[in-house]
Amino acid sequence: MDNKVLKVENLSIAFGGLKAVDNLSFDIDEGEIFGLIGPNGAGKTTVFNCITQFYKPDEGDIYFRTNTGEVENLVGKKTHEIIGKGLVRTFQNIELIRELTVVENIMVGAHVEFKASLFNQFFRLKKTRQEESRIRKRAEEILDHMGLLSIKDMLVAGQPYGVLKKIELARALMLDPKLIILDEPAAGLNDSETLSLVNIIKEIKMERNCSILLIEHDMKFVNGLCDRICAINFGKLLAIGTPEEIQGNEQVQIAYLGKEDD
Numbered sequence: 001m002d003n004k005v006l007k008v009e010n011l012s013i014a015f016g017g018l019k020a021v022d023n024l025s026f027d028i029d030e031g032e033i034f035g036l037i038g039p040n041g042a043g044k045t046t047v048f049n050c051i052t053q054f055y056k057p058d059e060g061d062i063y064f065r066t067n068t069g070e071v072e073n074l075v076g077k078k079t080h081e082i083i084g085k086g087l088v089r090t091f092q093n094i095e096l097i098r099e100l101t102v103v104e105n106i107m108v109g110a111h112v113e114f115k116a117s118l119f120n121q122f123f124r125l126k127k128t129r130q131e132e133s134r135i136r137k138r139a140e141e142i143l144d145h146m147g148l149l150s151i152k153d154m155l156v157a158g159q160p161y162g163v164l165k166k167i168e169l170a171r172a173l174m175l176d177p178k179l180i181i182l183d184e185p186a187a188g189l190n191d192s193e194t195l196s197l198v199n200i201i202k203e204i205k206m207e208r209n210c211s212i213l214l215i216e217h218d219m220k221f222v223n224g225l226c227d228r229i230c231a232i233n234f235g236k237l238l239a240i241g242t243p244e245e246i247q248g249n250e251q252v253q254i255a256y257l258g259k260e261d262d
């Protein structure tokens with residue numbers, strides 16, 4: 001695990017008779033942008049849910065180098081416990097608090113997120129003024145980096161989809177993660193929004209000591225961005241390699257054949 005941040009070993013999980021993930025292994029280097037791709041239904045989100053222990057895998061181990069440098073097996077841990085150790089994620093469907101402003105949503109990210117109580121946490125935070133101003137300053141720095149400072153005091157409700165995606169990513173950065181997992185971040189974005197997201201992800205890689213696991217079915221999006229890619233179908237490994245290797249891989253091409261528009 002020398003220069004690895006995550007090591008997934010022989011991961012399997014079945015729903016009823018369906019093997020959604022089948023003996024899958026891959027690992028991610030420190031500072032790497034790693035893609036997990038596959039057609040719709042391939043098992044990508046299930047892998048994501050196993051890593052964050054939202055699902056309990058039937059078999060396998062998931063080793064993670066935490067933000068204190070120790071290596072821990074995530075299997076059996078609680079989701080919020082894992083997030084506190086430096087592994088954060090954004091969802092395929094955006095989860096933000098529409099009634100709060102942009103900067104307030106980012107500030108919530110400073111606390112180990114726990115969906116149901118996000119709103120309450122924000123108001124608890126307001127009570128400790130000093131802490132609040134320190135967190136607000138960091139939130140504004142991150143927003144500035146993402147080109148969102150000018151809308152910091154606007155409500156989240158009504159913001160365009162591409163902006164919501166950026167806000168969600170900004171919130172994840174508040175925890176100073178070792179690894180960020182993004183589940184289909186480009187889904188629903190138009191071309192210019194996608195380009196802007198690609199640039200932000202590149203900047204995150206350059207400026208932070210952080211790895212990114214990019215889960216995506218769109219090959220075009222991952223090719224220009226990832227150092228290495230793992231392609232799966234029917235929960236099974238097809239290939240791991242550079243974007244060029246994956247693009248040229250026959251098994252991957254067959255898996256994607258006729259599924260480009262899914």
Ligand SMILES: Nc1ncnc2c1ncn2[C@@H]1O[C@H](COP(=O)(O)OP(=O)(O)O)[C@@H](O)[C@H]1O
Nearest residue numbers: 015018020038039040041042043044045046047
């Ligand atoms: N909670 C669940 N219960 C039953 N089947 C599930 C569940 N989650 C995912 N699946 C099934 O597992 C397979 C992989 O799904 P998913 O991981 O969402 O694929 P992807 O994210 O690659 O599109 C699909 O056949 C899906 O229907």
Ligand SMILES: [Mg+2]
Nearest residue numbers: 044045046092
């Ligand atoms: Mg999915």
